[in-house]
Amino acid sequence: MIEDFLVRALVAGVGVAAVAAPLGCFVVWRRMAYFGATLAHSALLGVALGLVLGFDAMLGVAVSSVAVTLIVVAFQRQVLIGGDTLLGILAHSGLAFGLVALSFLRGVRVDLMAYLFGDVLAVTATEIAWIYGGGVLVLATLAIIWRPLLALTIHEELARAEGVPALRVQIAFMLTLAVAVAIAMKVVGVLLIISLLIIPAAAVRGLSRTPEQMAVLAAAAGALSVVGGLLASLRWDTPSGPSIVVAATVVFALGLAAGTLRRTAQS
């Protein structure tokens, strides 16, 4: 007999992985891993914001991620501070502000570890509803912007010359990423979110011939990582979030080996 909490954890985790992985493909293709990491780190400020103002942490993270996205877009117009420097400032100041803000919340018991590393085994039915609602929103947006975003990723200038509204599509993608970070936080925590975005995508690169194929395979690799990680976490009583990331890394190594074998066999 499978326990209810495990079923809920699997449903939540697989849902998040299936949403994060296709989005993560674009993070990998556009070399935006550091932007993803910045969203994730600054998410702790969103958590604090939610607790202080009395609304759900997931909503708080969505707000902080959108704010970070808009700041990054606004700073693209200037050249005196490099993009990576700005991301570094936002990531760590977001984390620090969040930790400081949480320390002011006396009397409120805050399970910091759950936010930093996830606590998927404690996920509630309401949170699952949030995850799937947000997930549908993310995948629907991604489906709408898929072609123009792919064109921009292949060659930005060419796409712009052909009339792709570059700024609008990029902002839509970054906001989608912000929502994905918010829903993934419950499963792996803010410090490990980026792994659910990029590890499954990287795992299947060698096995894919088209972007669409890579997105589907990445979703499968992500789901496999969640299932494997959760079962391992139960079997050996290890923390769930880190166990999922360890499983994802094993999937990555297997995917890399399979891709290399396939190329060797072909040549």
Added chain:
Amino acid sequence: MSADLAVPEPLIRASGVDLRLGRTQILSHVDMTVGRGEIVTLVGPNGAGKSCLVRIILGLLAPSAGEVWRQPGLRVGYLPQHLSIDPVLPITVRRLLALAGPGAAGKIQAVLTEVGADTLAGRAVQDLSGGEFQRVMLARALLRDPDLLVLDEPLRGIDLGGQLALYDLIGRLRRDRGIGVLMVSHDLHIVMAATDRVVCLNHHVCCSGAPEAVSRSPEYAALFGDAAARQLAVYAHRHDHSHDLHGHVIEHAHTTEERP
């Protein structure tokens, strides 16, 4: 310079275009037109502002002064300079071409045949040679059914045989489809032999007109040197008679990048 007797239907026209970036004057008062069925080549030394002018014409860059008129509804096919696709993104030729626009998927094989790349559809884009990749990107531009093709240094990194073949192809496309072609080059030789009109740019338009006339003009000689001007005549002659120059690789003497 030489007066064109039959003026083709204009597709784009730049008038009085100025471009200043910071304190550098990149372009001053540039006028330029490309008409239907016409091959216009923009030549000039590195850093002369050729790519900037192309980007202004494409609407990617706003001029500091002057204006660009485009024929209403003009469809442009563009081949940017330094084109490459990052290998982190898996993509086959067929999938890349299907992304060219609505309705592209059904015409892929026909267009690949048109550019002489009919065997490449199933290949991964990153496995193609430079010449194959240029042909695929040209096919991609053609799938959009353009009125105007803009090619920024299309011959870069392709051996001489490949360059001649690509030139023949561009000439044929102009004839068969009646499209206008705007080409950028810093290689003078073959380029000018296969073009209707040359615009010689060094921040401003030094001279323009038919290739033979331009190559004899004192402005052109001043810009590229007498030797280059004489060499041009030799190449123009050679191109008329010989298409079997395979195996030679054009070495690009410059190493500096042009302004983006």
